[in-house]
Amino acid sequence: MSNLRDLLGDIVADVDAIFLFSPSSSFYQDFADVEDTLVVVVAEENSVGADEFVELPLEFNDVASRVRFGVEGALDTDLIDEGAEIACATKTFDEDIDTVMRVKANNFSPSGVYGLFTDSRAEPAVIKAVLEVAIELGKKGQKGKPVGALFVVGDAGKVMNKSRPLSYNPFEKSHVHVGDPIVNVMLKEFSRLDGAFVISDSGKIVSAYRYLEPSAEGVDIPKGLGARHMAAGAITRDTNAIAVVLSESDGLVRAFKGGELILELDPEEY
Ligand SMILES: Nc1ncnc2c1ncn2[C@@H]1O[C@H](COP(=O)(O)OP(=O)(O)OP(=O)(O)O)[C@@H](O)[C@H]1O
Numbered sequence: 001m002s003n004l005r006d007l008l009g010d011i012v013a014d015v016d017a018i019f020l021f022s023p024s025s026s027f028y029q030d031f032a033d034v035e036d037t038l039v040v041v042v043a044e045e046n047s048v049g050a051d052e053f054v055e056l057p058l059e060f061n062d063v064a065s066r067v068r069f070g071v072e073g074a075l076d077t078d079l080i081d082e083g084a085e086i087a088c089a090t091k092t093f094d095e096d097i098d099t100v101m102r103v104k105a106n107n108f109s110p111s112g113v114y115g116l117f118t119d120s121r122a123e124p125a126v127i128k129a130v131l132e133v134a135i136e137l138g139k140k141g142q143k144g145k146p147v148g149a150l151f152v153v154g155d156a157g158k159v160m161n162k163s164r165p166l167s168y169n170p171f172e173k174s175h176v177h178v179g180d181p182i183v184n185v186m187l188k189e190f191s192r193l194d195g196a197f198v199i200s201d202s203g204k205i206v207s208a209y210r211y212l213e214p215s216a217e218g219v220d221i222p223k224g225l226g227a228r229h230m231a232a233g234a235i236t237r238d239t240n241a242i243a244v245v246l247s248e249s250d251g252l253v254r255a256f257k258g259g260e261l262i263l264e265l266d267p268e269e270y
């Protein structure tokens with residue numbers, strides 16, 4: 001006869017690390033002193049003051065994406081090695097941690113999502129701010145109508161060289177940055193018009209209304225996506241920029257880097 005506790009105990013038996021995803025501080029405190037097991041907190045902010053911490057750029061409402069990001073981040077910062085077995089404790093439906101799963105670090109082939117934030121020309125906070133604008137725009141649309149938008153982030157000089165203006169640039173003489181609430185309103189307003197926004201490594205809005213003219217050679221984006229997505233993928237192959245696209249037709253937010261689709265999010269889930 002076995003009891004439930006013994007059977008389920010196998011899930012956490014002999015793990016090398018426990019990852020706590022956005023734990024409350026009392027939850028974290030209960031785990032902080034577990035002997036012989038590395039405790040890693042994965043969250044948007046290290047509000048519990050954990051020694052071992054991986055910063056989530058977004059809450060990632062999809063649990064698998066969240067876990068994947070945490071594991072990729074811990075591998076990249078050498079908190080764990082590829083052979084590690086990890087117990088992940090995370091929220092799925094409840095406000096508190098309600099889920100525990102066991103994962104092997106070497107079962108993850110890198111998706112590039114971690115590198116999108118930490119290994120791009122633009123600052124992670126800038127990429128995060130742009131994704132947030134795109135998600136918000138996707139949720140609300142522009143005056144209730146679905147709207148598309150294309151943001152090219154980082155390596156702005158080169159991006160400007162590989163594009164041309166479709167109209168006068170409303171950001172010509174301004175020094176405004178993405179993430180500023182007023183600027184986000186402006187970005188949403190200008191998204192009704194054609195072309196791409198160009199944003200610098202540090203988040204300065206360099207231009208709106210740019211028609212991108214990168215070479216599309218060797219760019220392999222999923223079939224069914226149109227010119228906006230092709231231009232987004234291609235500019236990230238031709239320069240060291242990343243691109244964030246909100247699709248007018250399917251409402252999804254996608255991020256491209258190095259000519260490849262790295263991330264796909266549904267704004268409705270955020
Ligand atoms: N090379 C480009 N540079 C900048 N903007 C572009 C470029 N090509 C297309 N766009 C913009 O994308 C808009 C939509 O084009 P299209 O429908 O072909 O793209 P899409 O990938 O299907 O995007 P969506 O899913 O939003 O429809 C165009 O109206 C234009 O504003």
Ligand SMILES: [Mn+2]
Pocket residue numbers: 226227249
């Ligand atoms: Mn289209």
